[in-house]
Amino acid sequence: MKRNTSIPYLIWASLVVIVLMALQSFVENGNYRYVGKSYVESDDFQQEMENFYTNFSTAILNPVDLEAAKKNIIVTSSEIEEHRTYYGTLSEQVDNIEEQYAERIADAEAAKKENLKKTLVEERDAKITDIRKNFESDAHVEAKIRADKERQLEQEWKDHIRSAKEQLYFPVAYELTDIQSGETFKTGDISVAAGYKKTFNKKEGYLRATPYPINDFDYDSYPSESVYEWGDSVFSNQEVTVATTPNHSLFMALESGQPQAVKRFEGTVIVPKSAMKEGQLGRNVDQYNRRLLGIYTLGGLGLLALLALASIMRFKKEWVTKSSFASRYDRLKLDLKVALLILSAMIVWGFTFTILHRYTWFFFQYSIENGLFLLLSFVALVFLLWATVFQLVLLVERLKNVETLEQEIRDSYSVKFLKALQGMFLNRKMGAQTFILLIGFFLAGIGFVGMFLDPFFVVIYTFCVLFLGLPALYIFVKRAAYLNRILVATEAMANGRLNEDIKVVGKSPLAEHAKNLNNLREGVRVSMTEQAKSERLKTELITNVSHDLRTPLTSIITYTDLLKNEELSSEERSKYVDILDKKSQRLKTLIEDLFEVSKMASGNLELHKQRVDLTQLLQQALAEHEEEISKSGLDFRVNSSDSPLIAYVDGQRWWRVLDNLIVNSIKYTLQGTRVYITLRKVGDTAEFVVKNITKYELGDNTDELFERFKRADTSRHTDGSGLGLAIAQSIVDMHNGNMKIEVDGDLFKVTVVVAAI
Structure with a gap:
């Protein structure tokens, strides 16, 4: 009884899949993200706390002195000129204001609203006076720009502080003291049980609070040399010009060459243990622990599977070679086998990551749907691995037989394609034209895609279509139509209609083919005529031979019968014998001539x-x-x-x-x-x-x-x-x-x- 090898093979493939998943899980998570770490030691939590310290330093511990920052605002002459002429020249701006108020003042006067008229005139005159001052005094314009910058700077700083305080989604307790001023900042109870605790002192390092987060703003203009930190202070070796372009961020700068103090703090910062069990932080901790459980579980299963593969479930080549699918697989072409092997191996590798992520998600959210999907994915991956190893083993076995391998290479699609490609160039002109058309259509597809990626390609693509693509398409359609006419004429020739020539157009390979077909048609027509003639002559030959042989033979038979008559006279008998002799000689000559012609025709003479x-x-x-x-x-x-x-x-x-x-x-x-x-x-x-x-x-x-x-x-x-x-x-x-x-x-x-x- 034949043993079924499919079941142990599937079990082996399942164990290999578990080992692969465990290996990928270790490579992705084990060395730096999860294994051996609690949530507070994870990269995600550490990044959250780094963001907290940065925003906390800026907003609470060492806030910027806005009044000092406002004093450092600089207004340049180019900004003054831009503000002054933003709406045109002096005359243009005055005319514009007068046009804006002229109709409204006229309406108020017509309605006899003297107070409204007076108010509108005062507004108009005030704006015109202000415009005139803009063109008369740089100080007037500078004051207006500075006031605008101060308001914008104050609003942006308030927005930054509010955003910094809102970024942290879990409570933090701290008690920190400035080691220079002795000022203490405190919130919450740091004596409660802590899920996370960080102590700052001389031994473990102080908490350094810079005046502002240098990289928190999207600045429009920068100093020629960047701000750097030196010792306990941050210096800027060049003044920073504040941008005045509308809708662009402003940033503050300390007075040129003056140090901006960096404060150092000692104390403790904690995240209460109770906060680790509720809210978003609690959910993060729970998901992290579930993921960690999944990693440990998969690692244990991978180790057990590896032990099983090394002991009781060692791979056996007979599982593949004796499979009923082996003979079917061997019928495939060699290059198709290699392509399927590479494709299945890539799918297995990529699908392993997919199922690993699905496995991790299952530990995040337990549900029947996720479990069922995970099971189906695992089964699919097992069969994919089964197919990959199956192909690999048979391919290796095939490589051992050199003669069979050489024959399979000769029978492969790739070799046949190369031969077909070589055959395409038997007529070099035809092959070159076909190859150019194929390349042209391929490049046309690339150009069509590129047209959507960059508008500049529209011009190039349009030019190529009008002057290259459409002429090539016209030639292709023309040749295709000519080829179809040749095919129709060839079909007519095959059906015996040999009266009409194929029209020869131009000097293309198709025209040469049409000319050859015409020659062939003429040859077939002549051949058929000769065949008909040969058949007619053959019939006549048989008739004539029969006649020429039958005539003397009939005479011989007739006169032989007459000689049997005993009553014949000697004269009659002698006459009949002479006739018989003459007819016999005639028949002999005829047969000898026939033999001689036959010898000459066969070349035996x-x-x-x-x-x-x-x-x-x-x-x-x-x-x-x-x-x-x-x-x-x-x-x-x-x-x-x-x-x-x-x-x-x-x-x-x-x-x-x-x-x-x-x-x-x-x-x-x-x-x-x-x-x-x-x-x-x-x-x-x-x-x-x-x-x-x-x-x-x-x-x-x-x-x-x-x-x-x-x-x-x-x-x-x-x-x-x-x-x-x-x-x-x-x-x-x-x-x-x-x-x-x-x-x-x-x-x-x-x-x-x-x-x-």
């Missing part, structure tokens, strides 16, 4: 070439048929030189060419006409020509006369196999010669050319 005098060979062939020529009533006109015409040929086979052409002319030349035979040397070749007037109408298709069993006598009344020209053509081809037939009406001309010596 061997030539025995030697030096042959073609002039003498022609004379022998004519002498062989001298009796037949004289009986035919034809006038043979032979034109050849008396000198030898030597060619390197197979004499027996070449005699067969001459013989077949002479016999052909005897059979198919119109009676009473002439037959012209010419043999001459033309350059390095020997040319043999036969011309005659045909007895039968040949038509225009002279190429079919070379076909086997094709005869000018379509009714097949003449003797002959119909193989004469076919045999002659084959012999000439075997000698690397050329044989051509020309027909002009009834004029029949055969020209044979072969290399001469």
Whole structure:
């Protein structure tokens, strides 16, 4: 029985997840934030107390002397000029005031309200007088600016003190004494049980209270050199100019070069223990303790899980290799396996932090929903880790088999993509154009996003779209339309419609493809025509062979039956025997010619070439048929030189060419006409020509006369196999010669050319 390996594997994965969570928890919290610390020792609480000491020093222990600060306010000449001309020149401001009051004074006068009129006139004159003083006296303007700055400075300082006192959300008791003046500041009871206690003295250090928090304001102008602390005082080595721009903060400065005292205090500051159990501080303490409990719990579980992994739950490779999923996983491509492994590992690492935070939140707020979500997250992480280790083990096993690994690399999507990319550039022009288009669309996407990030990119993006993107899009659409037309035409070709050419547009790779398809279409059309012709000739060949073989064979059978008659006379019997002999010879010749043509077509016929005098060979062939020529009533006109015409040929086979052409002319030349035979040397070749007037109408298709069993006598009344020209053509081809037939009406001309010596 096959053992189920999934359960121990899942248990192992669960233990590993616990160890990972515990490890991450320790890295994130154990070394500095929580482990071994109480809440009052935590960074959060310590930061709260640091803020308290800073604000407490400024607001209570060592507040700034506002009157001294007001005296240090400086008004510059540029500020005076800005204030003076803020609403325009003197004449512009006076005209503006008079326009503002003119209508109101006129209305009061019309309504006979003398008191109102008098008041408005006084207000107008006072404002005009004030404007005139602004342009007459710098001191007048300076006083107004200084008063405004003093009011703003006082209001900002009050706001700062109020904010400083409101920042602390839990009660603090303290009793602190200025070691120089002896002044004591006290609030609350420092003798109660303390959750937090801090003592300041000479041994442990005094509480140092600066006059104001240097970094608490957002200043508009700064001294050329920053304020620094030296010993017990804070110095500023240069005056600070107070900003006068509206809506900008003011800050105070002590008199140039004068030390601003830093006070030192001794005493005690506590946070009552009772405050640690109520309010926001109590909630913070409770959440901190819960988080600490969660960390300790997870650390303990992680340690137990680690011990289990090292002892009873050691990982076994068979859990993976013998799994039913292993064979399915092996079917995936290698690069897909690597990508899935990296992705799952990243998800496991990131999801571990997520579930760790969910685990911590569960200790903050106990609920069924949080517990259920934590459980589901844990189960999901276990399966993710299970899948990651599963892939890692199988991948390592695969790497051990070098041959299989090489084959998987060859079959991977990445290698196939590279091959496809290489194939894209088989036509470099087409590949380059496609690559440029892809890059263009990619950059267009980046530019579209960048347009929303920075308005400046709108101009660049618009320019690129108008002058690069739209032309490229037009070219792409045009090429796509042309490609579709080519595909439609190709489909028509595949369906047998070969009459229309594909329109060739331009000089692009698609145009070259269209041209090639047109050539292919023409080739297919010619091939189909030739095939149809071949089928027709094959049918005729079978018909003609059957006819030519059946005719003598029928005669032989018939006369054989007649010879069986015992009552035949000796003369009749001798006549029938002669007929049988003639038909037998006829059948023998036909079969021999058929075998010879078959040998020539298959290339099995061997030539025995030697030096042959073609002039003498022609004379022998004519002498062989001298009796037949004289009986035919034809006038043979032979034109050849008396000198030898030597060619390197197979004499027996070449005699067969001459013989077949002479016999052909005897059979198919119109009676009473002439037959012209010419043999001459033309350059390095020997040319043999036969011309005659045909007895039968040949038509225009002279190429079919070379076909086997094709005869000018379509009714097949003449003797002959119909193989004469076919045999002659084959012999000439075997000698690397050329044989051509020309027909002009009834004029029949055969020209044979072969290399001469």
